[in-house]
Amino acid sequence: MTKNIVIVGGGFAGTAVAGALEKALAKSNDQEYRIILVEKKSHFYHAIAGLRSAVLDWDSRILIPYTDLFHNKRNKVVQASVVQLEKGEILLDQSIEEFGDRVAYDYLVLATGTHYPSPAKASALTYEATHANLESLRASVKSAKSIVIVGGGPVGIELAGEIRDVYAEKKITIVHAKDNFLDEASSPNVKLRRSLLTLAQKNQIDTIFNDSVDLPSDLKNHFYSPEDGIVKTNKGQMIENVDLVLLAFGNRPETAWLKNSSLGTEILNANGYIKVKKTFQVDHADLSNVFVLGDAADLSETKLAYRIGAHAPVVVENLVQIAVKKGKPTAEYKKGPDAMFITFGKKQGAGVLPFFGGLTQELGYAAR
Ligand SMILES: Cc1cc2nc3c(=O)[nH]c(=O)nc-3n(C[C@H](O)[C@H](O)[C@H](O)COP(=O)(O)OP(=O)(O)OC[C@H]3O[C@@H](n4cnc5c(N)ncnc54)[C@H](O)[C@@H]3O)c2cc1C
Incomplete structure (x- = not known):
């Protein structure tokens, strides 16, 4: 059998x-x-490319059906x-x-x-539903003049970069609970965190650090338009004339x-x-x-x-x-070198590469 x-x-x-x-x-x-x-899900969702789908419809490239996963017909994908x-x-x-x-x-x-939260990952189960969610997000991003991104980890920074690459004029504010981008505990590289701040400033991304957004309790979606255009922070700041809030944490x-x-x-x-x-x-x-x-x-x-x-x-x-082989397990995992590269749109980014004990590398800084 x-x-x-x-x-x-x-x-x-x-x-x-x-x-x-x-x-x-x-x-x-x-x-x-x-x-x-x-x-x-009916389709693999390419999370690494997912954030660009906030501004670009390349859904048919980042949602890949499982139909060709196996070559041998005895192996199966079950949805x-x-x-x-x-x-x-x-x-x-x-x-x-x-x-x-x-x-x-x-x-x-x-x-x-x-x-x-979407668009970093997708929660809908079919191609059609995921595409509809992304279409709705793209329309909201396109029409918004002022956007608040909640979370200044890699996803929040990359999302800001994707939006800035396509829309030079929009006001973008990142609200982050730490004293700078990322988190000192998980990303202790001070140079990288500083590079990311420089990158944000050169691209006119506003930042509010050491604070967090007071989110609506009945939040059902991964993005929303705040009532009266006002976003309140937990420390009492009011960000006014906001058209769209995007979640980049969790x-x-x-x-x-x-x-x-x-x-x-x-x-x-x-x-x-x-x-x-x-x-x-x-x-x-x-x-x-x-x-x-x-x-x-x-x-x-x-x-x-x-x-x-x-x-x-x-x-x-x-x-x-x-x-x-009916034997015992022979292979053991050894963690490889640490590397992290945070992109900011198509041409910019900063990262730590695994050379000389961790080299901080900045890319781009092309004049806008
Ligand atoms: C925005 C973003 C950018 C990233 N960029 C990079 C990068 O540049 N480089 C890099 O190396 N990494 C990057 N990552 C991290 C990378 O995406 C993850 O490490 C990777 O997705 C982990 O793969 P996984 O298969 O373990 O989990 P997942 O990708 O989360 O896949 C899990 C799968 O399991 C399915 N599933 C979950 N629960 C169930 C269930 N109960 N029943 C059936 N199916 C279930 C899900 O639908 C999903 O398809 C990025 C992540 C994000 C969010």
Whole structure:
């Protein structure tokens, strides 16, 4: 009987494992396993390019269907949300042909990543709904004369850059709770934070630091037009004549569904990330056949897609070792060098590159 290796989540991590595992199983002449990737969305959303979609309709390029993910027809993509983890099976939010409302697994890979407000990530499940949301956002950005961006982390800065690249005249204000861009705890590089401030000033981006926006309690969307055009901050400042407020904060692990079973709850740390060993097996005595990688894994490193290039080979090697060769996991993860580059539109940006212990690099500064 065919056995299942199930991957939950078809972001950068899930698709990297799916592609590499399909090749590795073929190389081992394996006939025992098929791969099933369960993803709630009909299309992969390219988060790295997502912010530009606030000003540019390239939706058909950044929303990629899963139809060509696998070459071997025995492997499948199932569109459903996984709502519960049990030993040997996962439960779905709906009944799917061939499987019903659950999928049995012999091996499981958790790759559910993180949630982020649109357009950084998408929450709608279909191409049409995501495109409609982005169209509505683009229209709001286009018509707004004054925009407030809440959050001065990498996403807030990059979003400001994308808007400034297309609209030279709009007033853009970033409100950020820290004393400068980013967060000293997670980005201690003082030079980088200073470079970003210079970049913002050269591009006429206003900043309000050490304060936060008093958001409406009934906020349903990832952007809104404030009543009477007034945005109040928690320290009592009033920003007037604001047409649009965009949210650029709130990255949180997509793991709440694991709380629907005691087994799932046991593998979460206090912040909702999944406890992981160096082999990428979930850190739980009863779950040596369950792996986790990507943004959802509890690893003390920046949550960036380039790291997945080093996660996925370890997961695949260990899966082949255990599942196909019936051995013990052999590969262990070693965190690679830290790198971060924050773009500001198409031609500018600043970052820390992994040379000479962390070189701060500024790009662009083209006269506008
Ligand atoms: C605006 C922005 C810019 C970025 N720029 C860069 C960059 O320049 N370089 C870089 O290296 N990194 C960048 N990153 C980070 C990068 O996007 C993440 O590290 C990467 O997306 C993590 O991949 P992942 O597969 O772990 O998670 P995700 O990309 O979050 O994918 C998780 C997938 O799981 C699915 N899923 C979640 N829950 C369930 C469920 N219960 N059932 C079924 N499916 C589920 C989701 O729909 C999603 O498709 C950026 C991130 C953002 C937001």
